[in-house]
Amino acid sequence: MVAAKKTKKTHESINNRLALVMKSGKYTLGYKTVLKSLRSSKGKLIIIANNCPPLRKSEIEYYAMLCKVGVHHYNGNNVDLGTACGKYFRVCCLSIIEPGDSDIIKSMPGDH
């Protein structure tokens, strides 16, 4: 059950990395732009909130499978993900286009 229990430490580290991407990198927020970034193969990592509707989640995962892009299931709902991005709105899914100074792409994608 070690894999199922997400430690607080790794969760904070994702938040830190995400904050760094928001500051220094390029990203898009929202389902429509995530699909656009996948179609144009610009997205490098997709992050999906845990309360994303299952059909939408499967669709994004399928596109990411075709694209061979990693998907990270964020441990929090869309409200939390929006807060992690530093925004005052809910974010269900986001796509990282340029990580900037962050190493989120190198350290995250192993996890599904």
Added chain:
Amino acid sequence: MVKFLKPNKAVIVLQGRYAGRKAVIVKSFDEGTRDRPYGHCLVAGIKKYPSKVIRKDSAKKTAKKSRVKCFVKLVNYQHLMPTRYTLDVDLKDVVAVDALQTKDKKVAACKATKERFEERFKTGKNRWFFTKLRF
């Protein structure tokens, strides 16, 4: 980071008259054109799927059941669902964007793709493409 909306990719049309139909990408325009400033592609799809052919059908019946009706269309990427399947049918010489300008060119293009699809269906390959999507 691999581009997947390439020619020979099987896709499902999501919107419009042909919603729910399977199609194959013939030519893709990622950057768009002057008339269509968005990513779109030229697809050739199946308007009417061939019926199920069983062993006890006569030759005449098999021929009748294996008929495929096709369409040719320019579709926005947003209105397509890509799949992991591909269909290696060479349609580049038959279907071109100028085929959509006039009605008779379009009919000729559809007729030619119909032949190609029918011969592919008769070989029994790409069975997924020729089965109707149930929804």
